[in-house]
Amino acid sequence: MDVQFVLNLHYLLLLEFSNFNMSIFKNYKQKSLSQRFLFVLGLVFLLLYVFLAITLFIWKTMPVEIPYSRRVILGVILIVYALIRFYRLNNNASE
Numbered sequence: 001m002d003v004q005f006v007l008n009l010h011y012l013l014l015l016e017f018s019n020f021n022m023s024i025f026k027n028y029k030q031k032s033l034s035q036r037f038l039f040v041l042g043l044v045f046l047l048l049y050v051f052l053a054i055t056l057f058i059w060k061t062m063p064v065e066i067p068y069s070r071r072v073i074l075g076v077i078l079i080v081y082a083l084i085r086f087y088r089l090n091n092n093a094s095e
Contacts, residue, residue, distance in 0.1 A: 042089045046082050053078035 053075040062071075 039089070039092075042085065042092075046085050046089065049078050049082040049085070053082070 056071045056075040056078070066074075
């Protein structure tokens with residue numbers, strides 16, 4: 001790939017993410033206290049799912065005996081579920 005193309009793509013992604021991030025927080029300020037609490041709770045659980053998936057990938061000697069291939073499958077399922085929750089959280093934040 002061309003280096004300039006990668007840099008342009010990176011710049012566009014950063015710009016889009018910053019616009020997306022600002023729109024979430026503008027809507028966040030307009031919500032009631034209970035809606036804000038549920039939004040923050042959704043973000044916490046989203047991060048928890050991603051952390052748990054990464055932990056399953058990295059941790060070699062787990063206290064529970066699970067084969068590595070099944071840990072990878074469970075980690076992928078958790079990441080997909082976190083992406084679905086992020087999509088739903090984003091849609092609920094924009095409404």
